[in-house]
Amino acid sequence: MQMSKLFLFIFLAAAPLPARAQTSTPAEVMKLLDYDKSKPLDIQEGKTYDRDGGVKVIELTYASPVQGRVPAFLVVPPGKGPFAGIVFGHWGGGVKTEFLPEAELYAQAGAVSVLIDYPWVRPAPWYRGIPNMEKPEEDLATYAQAVVDLRRAFDLLLARPDVDPKRMAYVGHSYGAQWGAILSAVDRRMKATVLVGGTPGLAAIWLDNDDPALQQFKQGIGQQKLEKYIEVNGQFDAIHFVGKASPIPLFFQFARFEQYFKEPAMKRYFEAAGQPKEIRWYDTGHDLNDIQCLLDRAAFLEKQIGLRRVAPLISKKF
DSSP, X not given: OOHHHHXXXXXXXXXXXXXXXXXXXXXXXXXXXXXXXXXXXXXXXXEEEXXXXXXXXEEEEEEOSSSSEEEEEEEEOSSOOOEEXXXXXXXXXXXXXXXXXXXXXXXXTTEEEEEEOOGGGSOTTSOOOOOOSSOHHXXXXXXXXXXXXXXXXXXXXXXXXXXXXXXXXXXXXXXXXXXXXXXXXXXXXXXXXXXXXXXXXXXHXXXXXXXXXXXXXXXXXXXXXXXXXXXXXXXXXXXXXXXXXXXXXXXXXXXXXXXXXXXXXXXXXHHHSOSXXXXXXXXXXXXXXXXXXXXXXXXXXXXXXXXXXXXXXXXXXX
């Protein structure tokens, strides 16, 4: 199996849980999601890019509370604010650029955004590789760092005098949606969360998916090793957390032609969430590249965190 395809499977937070899976997260795993909030952010800025409407895109890094540094973009509107604040989480095989054009639109509508790279797409010496089928606990720690570093992105926003702490949101795609479910349960600072192309857990992408390349790879791993990997890393399955997000409003966006997991899994994920929540379906695959998906997401954020209307900006851009 080609490694690029293997990584795609592993990067996706996938489908329904097997009957034996737990429905709560052990305290020792929850500890991985905590961090020392007193540590300095130590923000180091790089290049700045001028964009439409007076928006500035700033390359920077900040100190991870776990290890190394976090490469990020900071997208800033013109003016003094107060602005809304948005943290973005990219899909597992992507990088921080995934939502950059969208963040620039939101900046014109009145939001400061932070977009980070996960540990497995960072340059040396901050890189932490996955998957580790021989040592699944190492992957669990790496995934936990991704969540902690996103929590730290909220710290970065809230350290800015131009950001309104009452108007914060999170947007995540695929693995970013998994992190969004976790964040909404353990970090109560966002006022709204958008979960794009996510599902409740890890198991079905390995156990139920009938892709022949994946089947071949599984044979090379061995059943015992695979089950151990799912047992360990399934502790971060989104379904353990999404029901604890209330009263944070959740907006689920799903693909009708999703190629990596099945519709019942997506519905089960939505049903596991508490209120308030919304759901929309789109005629796309996992990339969810329908322009209506962007419009609906923007409308949700306009309502929840007080952005100016984004649709006219999208029309002007496209």
